[in-house]
Each structure stands twice: as C-alpha cells, then as structure tokens.
Amino acid sequence: MEVSPLVWTVTIAVILGMLAFDYFFHVRKAHEPHIKEAAIWSAIYVGAALLFGLFVLWEWGGTFAGEYYAGYITEKALSVDNLFVFLIIIASFKVPREDQQKVLLFGITFALVARTAFIFVGAAALNALAWLFYIFGIFLIFTAVNLIKGELKHKDEEDEANNFIVRTAKRFMHTTDYYDGDKLFTIENGKRAMTPMLLVMVAIGGTDILFAFDSIPAIFGLTQETYLVFTAVAFSLMGLRQLYFLIDGLLDRLIYLSWGLAIILGFIGYKLIVHALHENDLGFINGGQPVHFPPEVTISQSLTVIVGVLVVTVLLSLYSPKGRALRVISGVRNVAEAYVTLPQDAPAEDRERLAAKGAKFAARMPNVPQKYQDELIEEEAEFRSLLARARGKHEHFERTGEAPEPEKLPEKE
Structure with a gap:
C-alpha cells in the first residue's frame, strides 16, 4: 500500500x-477516575480505532x-495482558490510587515509543531478510x-517490583520508602x-520492552505493512489507562x-512459518525454492480465529x-x-440493597465446590472475618436503627 508523507504526518500528529x-486534561491533577468517566x-x-479501520477500507x-x-x-x-502486569507492579509498590493514572500513562507512552522503534527496525529487517519470518x-x-x-x-513468579534494574537503583541511589505526591524526586534530611x-x-518501562518482543512479531504475522502495524499498535495502546480503571477488579x-x-x-x-515457507530463501530448505504447502492463512481466517478464540476465552472464564x-x-x-465501608449517613435503602445482594451471593456459596474455595480464597480467615463483620453490622442496624461507623480497609496488595 502507498502511504503519502502527508498521511503519515497527520496520523502521527493525531x-x-x-x-x-491525556497528559494535560486527565492526569495533570491526581484523581481516581469514576467508572462512568x-x-x-x-x-x-x-x-x-474502529473508525480508522473504515478510513483504511475507504x-x-x-x-x-x-x-x-x-x-x-x-x-x-x-x-x-499488559494490564495484569501493570496491576502487579502498581500493587507491589503500593502506588496511591489517585496517582496510578500518571504511572499508567507513562507506561503506555513508553510502550508506544519502544514498539515504534521495534516496528521500524523489524520492517527493515523483514524486507531484507525473509528468513526472519521463521x-x-x-x-x-x-x-x-x-x-x-x-x-x-503475568511474570508474577518473578517479583516485578524487584527486578535487576530496580534493585540496582536502590543499592546505588538514595531512595525513600514513601511517596511525595507524584514527584519522582524529593528532599529527605536535606x-x-x-x-x-x-x-x-x-x-x-522494563516490562514494556519485554512485552514488545511478543507484540511486534505477532502483528507482523498479520500484516507486513508498516503503516498498519504502527497504527494498530498505537490505537491498541490508546485508552489502556481508562480500560485499567474500567475493568480493574474484573481482570x-x-x-x-x-x-x-x-x-x-x-x-x-x-502463520508466519507458512509465510516463510512460501517466501523461502534458505538453501537447506527445498534447495532454496519456495514451498507452497500448506496454503497461506487468509486475513479472513485470521480474523475468525482471533475473534473466536477471544470470545470463547471470555465465555469460559465467566461461565x-x-x-x-x-x-x-x-x-x-x-x-x-x-x-x-458505607458512610454512616448512607441512606437506609443503600444498606438494604447491599444486604439483599450479599444474601443472594451468600446463598450460592454452599454450592461452590470446596476445591475452588481453597484455590480462590487467598486468606480464608480474613475473608470469613469480613463477611461476619458485614453481617453483624447489618443485623445491628436492623435491630437498633443505628448506622454503624464505616471501616477503613487496608490497601490491597
């Protein structure tokens, strides 16, 4: 496909x-986005992203x-999948909720820069060396x-917050154990x-580079058009910050x-290996001549497989x-x-609504097989204590009409 310099310029500018x-209107002032936002x-x-696809079609x-x-x-x-890793890093460092947006936006920006570099290096290499598809x-x-x-x-067997770069930084540079808003540096003891x-x-930033090694070969397996690779990667990263807060807790x-x-x-x-066989230039494979079997995977077949697998994955995960x-x-x-954690002045209707919802879930708990309870409830004593406290507070409210004081739950790690 022929892409004019003007189209490239406008695309990059957009x-x-x-x-x-995002930087100037969303994250400049630290806050936690609401679900609606x-x-x-x-x-x-x-x-x-979908409208841009229509532009490509036209x-x-x-x-x-x-x-x-x-x-x-x-x-x-x-x-x-990147969001899982971001969530682990953010939780392990106990980043304040209102400052998480800035961390996420930095991660997205760094990922875009890193992947753009990989894209142009990869495109040049693939044009010159067809065997790289193998x-x-x-x-x-x-x-x-x-x-x-x-x-x-998710790389969670290796503590992301204690990778080599971070350990080295802590060893050779003076670091604090507390946050000073969203500042990168602060003054401690002068x-x-x-x-x-x-x-x-x-x-x-380090994990973004690791993910680029998976991401870029995957997209080149679907298209070798540099413009499409760049825009697909860029649009996939745009909105990732909002998606984090939208599906946090659902991930x-x-x-x-x-x-x-x-x-x-x-x-x-x-698909890449099949394409490499069709473009074969390695002498020890079929004497350096192309191999035309099996047939190449069409783009419609690719779309069907990708969408189908994702739909099945989500349905299996939920049902x-x-x-x-x-x-x-x-x-x-x-x-x-x-x-x-309900405020003491919360309407009685809110308490009754939550109590009714909790009763429905609690009625289904006995039907949950014990093996899943053992696997999915990480701290059983804490879990049972939380349920007992919630039940006790509501029973006290129903008996006396007095609203209990709200609790402040510990930060999730």
Missing part, C-alpha cells in the same frame, strides 16, 4: 495529540482493512508454549532522594486469558465451573467490603 490530551473514554478510544480496500482490524484486535488482547514464528510458538506452562504468565514513583516508572475473572493468548500467538506463529465459583466469591467479598 496520535501525539491524543497522548497530549472510564467507560466513556474507553468507548471513545475504541470508537476512534482509502486502500478491504484486504488492508481486514489486516488492520486483525492486528488491532490481537494487540488489544495483548494489551489487556525466527519470529518459532519465537511466538515458544512464547505460546511457555504461556500454557504458566512460566511467563538531601535529594528518589521516591518509589521513579522506581515504578523504571519497572514498568482476575478472565482466568483463561493466558490460554486464549497462547492459542492466538501459536496460530500467528504457525465455566471455576469462573462461576470466582464470580460468587468475588461478589460476596465486594458486597461485604462495600457494606463495611
């Missing part, structure tokens, strides 16, 4: 404008539009296998010191997401026996937490 808008802006960014035709949509959907799915394909299949094994899932905020940025319910991503990456790896068990356990916990 993407930079979207980032600047996050939902509206998530819809706006997804809508912009300007270059259905084939390239299909490649863009396949790439965008794949990169969006991988971006959701390497990319094998790498994606290897990544898929490791995802299934759980060795790379000396300039790093705050944990800077270490969070370093940890997220852990996508219990089979790693399986879905593994299948998608494995499929794209297979499988384990998914239903998690929904009940999470529902009971969320309602209990909401009740014990």
Whole structure:
C-alpha cells in the first residue's frame, strides 16, 4: 500500500495529540477516575480505532482493512495482558490510587515509543531478510508454549517490583520508602532522594520492552505493512489507562486469558512459518525454492480465529465451573467490603440493597465446590472475618436503627 508523507504526518500528529490530551486534561491533577468517566473514554478510544479501520477500507480496500482490524484486535488482547502486569507492579509498590493514572500513562507512552522503534527496525529487517519470518514464528510458538506452562504468565513468579534494574537503583541511589505526591524526586534530611514513583516508572518501562518482543512479531504475522502495524499498535495502546480503571477488579475473572493468548500467538506463529515457507530463501530448505504447502492463512481466517478464540476465552472464564465459583466469591467479598465501608449517613435503602445482594451471593456459596474455595480464597480467615463483620453490622442496624461507623480497609496488595 502507498502511504503519502502527508498521511503519515497527520496520523502521527493525531496520535501525539491524543497522548497530549491525556497528559494535560486527565492526569495533570491526581484523581481516581469514576467508572462512568472510564467507560466513556474507553468507548471513545475504541470508537476512534474502529473508525480508522473504515478510513483504511475507504482509502486502500478491504484486504488492508481486514489486516488492520486483525492486528488491532490481537494487540488489544495483548494489551489487556499488559494490564495484569501493570496491576502487579502498581500493587507491589503500593502506588496511591489517585496517582496510578500518571504511572499508567507513562507506561503506555513508553510502550508506544519502544514498539515504534521495534516496528521500524523489524520492517527493515523483514524486507531484507525473509528468513526472519521463521525466527519470529518459532519465537511466538515458544512464547505460546511457555504461556500454557504458566512460566511467563503475568511474570508474577518473578517479583516485578524487584527486578535487576530496580534493585540496582536502590543499592546505588538514595531512595525513600514513601511517596511525595507524584514527584519522582524529593528532599529527605536535606538531601535529594528518589521516591518509589521513579522506581515504578523504571519497572514498568522494563516490562514494556519485554512485552514488545511478543507484540511486534505477532502483528507482523498479520500484516507486513508498516503503516498498519504502527497504527494498530498505537490505537491498541490508546485508552489502556481508562480500560485499567474500567475493568480493574474484573481482570482476575478472565482466568483463561493466558490460554486464549497462547492459542492466538501459536496460530500467528504457525502463520508466519507458512509465510516463510512460501517466501523461502534458505538453501537447506527445498534447495532454496519456495514451498507452497500448506496454503497461506487468509486475513479472513485470521480474523475468525482471533475473534473466536477471544470470545470463547471470555465465555469460559465467566461461565465455566471455576469462573462461576470466582464470580460468587468475588461478589460476596465486594458486597461485604462495600457494606463495611458505607458512610454512616448512607441512606437506609443503600444498606438494604447491599444486604439483599450479599444474601443472594451468600446463598450460592454452599454450592461452590470446596476445591475452588481453597484455590480462590487467598486468606480464608480474613475473608470469613469480613463477611461476619458485614453481617453483624447489618443485623445491628436492623435491630437498633443505628448506622454503624464505616471501616477503613487496608490497601490491597
């Protein structure tokens, strides 16, 4: 496809404008976005990405539009997996809730810069060295296998907050154990010191580079058009900050997401190897001549597989026996937490509504198999205590009509 310098310039300007808008109008003042705000802006960014696909369709035709949509959907799915890692890093550093937006936006910006560099290096290399498709394909299949094994899932077996760069920074530089708003440096005992905020940025930047190694081969497996690769990656990252606050608390319910991503990456790896065989220039394979079997995977087949796998993954996560068990356990916990933290002047209707909702979830708890309760309830004593406190507060309210004082729950780690 022919992309004029003007189109490139306008596209880059729009993407930079979207980032600047986020920096100056959303995160300049520290606050925690409400669900409504996050939902509206998530819809706006997804809508912009879909409209851009229509522009590709109008300007270059259905084939390239299909490649863009396949790439965008794949990169969006991988971006959701990024959110798991961001969540782990943010929780391990205990970043204040109102400052999490700035951390996320930095992560998104750094990811865009890192992946853009990979895109242009990768595009140049693939144009000159067709055999790199073999390497990319094998790498994606290897990544898929490791995802299934759980060795790379969210990287949470390796404490993201204690990676090599962070440990080195703590060893050689004066750091504080507390935050000073969203400042990267502060003054402690008359000396300039790093705050944990800077270490969070370093940890997220490092994981962004790691994710680029998965992301870029995956998108090149769907299209080799540099413009489509760049825009699909950019639009998939736009709105990730809002999506974090929109589905925070729901992420852990996508219990089979790693399986879905593994299948998608494995499929794209297979597609890359098939493409490499069709473009073969390695002398030890078929005498350096192209191999035309099996047939190449079409873009419509790619879209069908990617969307189908994601739909099945979400449905299984929500409606499988384990998914239903998690929904009940999470529902009971969320309602209990909401009740014990209710302001003392909350309307009686709110208390009755929460109590009725909690009663429905509690009635379903006996149906949750014990094996899932053991697996999904991390701190059983704390969990049971929370439920007992919520139940006791409501019984006291019903008996006396006096609203109990709200609790301040500890920060989740």
